[in-house]
Amino acid sequence: MDFMKPETVLDLNNIRQALVRMEDTIVFNLIERSQFYLSPLVYKSNYVRIPDFDGSFLQWTLLQQERIHSQVRRYEAPDEEPFNPTKLLPSLLPPVNYPKILANYSKEVNVNEEIYQFYVENIVPKISCKEGDQLENLGSVAVSDIECLQSISRRIHFGKFVAEAKFQLDKQLYTKLIKEKDIESIEKSITNSAVEQKILERLVDKSRSYGTDPLMRYSQNPQSKVDPEIIVKLYKEFIIPVTKKVEVEYLLRRLEDTQ
Numbered sequence: 336m337d338f339m340k341p342e343t344v345l346d347l348n349n350i351r352q353a354l355v356r357m358e359d360t361i362v363f364n365l366i367e368r369s370q371f372y373l374s375p376l377v378y379k380s381n382y383v384r385i386p387d388f389d390g391s392f393l394q395w396t397l398l399q400q401e402r403i404h405s406q407v408r409r410y411e412a413p414d415e416e417p418f419n420p421t422k423l424l425p426s427l428l429p430p431v432n433y434p435k436i437l438a439n440y441s442k443e444v445n446v447n448e449e450i451y452q453f454y455v456e457n458i459v460p461k462i463s464c465k466e467g468d469q470l471e472n473l474g475s476v477a478v479s480d481i482e483c484l485q486s487i488s489r490r491i492h493f494g495k496f497v498a499e500a501k502f503q504l505d506k507q508l509y510t511k512l513i514k515e516k517d518i519e520s521i522e523k524s525i526t527n528s529a530v531e532q533k534i535l536e537r538l539v540d541k542s543r544s545y546g547t548d549p550l551m552r553y554s555q556n557p558q559s560k561v562d563p564e565i566i567v568k569l570y571k572e573f574i575i576p577v578t579k580k581v582e583v584e585y586l587l588r589r590l591e592d593t594q
């Protein structure tokens with residue numbers, strides 16, 4: 336997929352291949368995070384005193400990283416959404432002239448707040464190796480969390496490309512459903528249960544093999560670093576439904592853009 340060539344980005348097969356590739360990144364990032372303790376101090380407001388900042392150590396670290404990355408154009412890319420969209424810095428590099436792929440309002444479709452909250456409250460407690468903090472690892476935990484958050488965010492916001500591709504494939508149907516604000520039928524029409532099922536099956540294999548020492552894989556009790564069930568559940572109950580939410584949110588506004 337090449338963002339300078341819209342036809343490659345709006346090909347549903349290419350999009351699905353990219354989503355499959357992102358599974359690897361997400362599974363690896365979760366495995367990395369699983370070696371650390373729960374680390375509540377990373378998420379506690381103002382535990383680390385930082386001048387002129389009100390929030391948690393993770394929020395501060397994420398903001399600093401996004402500010403630097405905004406200076407190298409990260410969030411100008413159509414497949415990257417920031418967690419701090421109002422606090423970024425201007426790019427030091429000249430803008431890239433991406434051809435138009437998504438609708439003009441696409442950067443306004445941003446569900447990162449929901450992803451952040453769900454990650455901290457529901458994912459970290461399930462994957463971390465132990466309760467409590469290891470004070471020497473607070474920085475490593477925050478850095479690892481950022482990798483997890485950004486890979487999950489990129490995957491979920493890819494829903495915009497899926498939605499645009501589906502809109503282009505059946506403009507007549509979607510125009511009708513959008514005009515009628517028929518959310519239920521839009522949801523139904525973007526759902527492909529067979530694709531979802533395949534994702535969940537593949538994730539069992541991936542989390543088993545990526546999370547197991549290859550020499551131990553064939554022993555009686557191979558120990559997975561992250562329980563495959565947790566990753567499957569995460570996709571089933573959060574990542575896929577929120578990707579669909581992004582698709583619906585994007586589609587509901589699609590007639591604002593006449594192209």
Ligand SMILES: O=C(O)C(=O)C[C@]1(C(=O)O)C=C[C@@H](O)C=C1
Pocket residue numbers: 351354497525526527528530531534574575576578579582
């Ligand atoms: O591949 C698609 O058609 C998508 O819409 C993406 C996705 C997903 O999140 O992976 C979401 C909804 C579909 O039911 C299947 C898969």
